[in-house]
Amino acid sequence: MSFNIEDLARVNVRLLKPYQSARRIGGKGNVWLNANEYPLPVPFTILQTTFNRYPECQPKLVIERYARYAALSSDQVLVTRGADEGIELLMRTFCEPGKDAILICPPTYGMYSVSAETIGIEYRTVPSLSHWQLNLPEITKLLKDVKIIYLCNPNNPTGNLINPNDLRILLEITADTALVVVDEAYIEFCPESTITGCLQTYPNLVILRTLSKAFALAGLRCGFTLANKPVIDLLLKVITPYPLATPIADLAYQALSDYGIKLMRKHVIELNNTRDFFCEKLNQLACIEKVFPSKTNYILVRFIDSIKIFNALWNQGIILRDQNNNPGLSGCLRISIGTRQECEHVITALQVL
Known part of the structure; x- marks a missing residue:
């Protein structure tokens, strides 16, 4: 008698196409620009030392x-x-x-x-x-x-x-x-x-x-x-x-x-400045059709050959986010804003493609 455990699952779950998070997609990179994360850690450490009690439902x-x-x-x-x-x-x-x-x-x-x-x-x-x-x-x-x-x-x-x-x-x-x-x-x-x-x-x-x-x-x-x-x-x-x-x-x-919020706002200013620098440099590249304006820590870019660009950078350890399957975003890649050095590295890599 054969038994398929999937037969027990709900039909909608069996048919579900799961959300492909950045980490789920994977890749072997050293420049991660696909998850809209802030590129550097913040200096907070765990101060609590007692964990035998349940936490508050709403701290x-x-x-x-x-x-x-x-x-x-x-x-x-x-x-x-x-x-x-x-x-x-x-x-x-x-x-x-x-x-x-x-x-x-x-x-x-x-x-x-x-x-x-x-x-x-x-x-x-x-x-x-x-x-x-x-x-x-x-x-x-x-x-x-x-x-x-x-x-x-x-x-x-x-x-x-x-x-x-x-x-x-x-x-x-x-x-x-x-x-x-x-x-x-x-x-x-x-x-x-x-x-x-x-x-x-x-x-x-x-x-x-x-x-x-x-x-x-x-x-x-x-x-x-x-x-x-x-x-x-x-x-x-x-x-x-x-x-x-x-x-x-x-x-x-x-x-x-107060310190944490002040630090966050400082980081926002720095990142927004890096984003503006990055957009300016991208707009000078021949492989790019359009750099869309952004109010976030990432930019959407339409490339002349986005699949070629995505794969070439992936193979160099520069991981971007492919948007070709999103409605209206054919030819587009999303690029998180990394450090100034990471953005310069992307520009250098794109200049020879």
């Missing part, structure tokens, strides 16, 4: 510090295992599988659709317009049974900001029917563009944040969901009992100190 000191940083009250902040847990937690709280749907606007972050497929929730797509702005008329046509709309702002992988007036219009259109979740994972690179000030006006607004990018703590897996208290209270019913390990809360607390 009070971390919540208080993030609330102060975001200019919100503590009851508007939920801490999660990266922003990815926040993405899925919202679906598990507000969407009924087989009945409700979410809506996304590709090209965008891949985990929105993967999380929906995993849970068994329909996801609808309204591709962005040619300049990667929202197609509000088409979104409006597809809102029946949609409980959550996920938007990345600045957008990953394109690096652009969404028109703030369009965001407000969408919040008003969905005021009584759906949540608008604005993923601000990269907002520290353009803090003036945050939409947190709209929380008091729009009860259906939810914002996702992370310490993975500008705070240089991708390995920590610490994220935040910002919303009004009724939303947070519902999420607290569903979240796992101990989402943040004690060492993670310890390091997050340090990162959100």
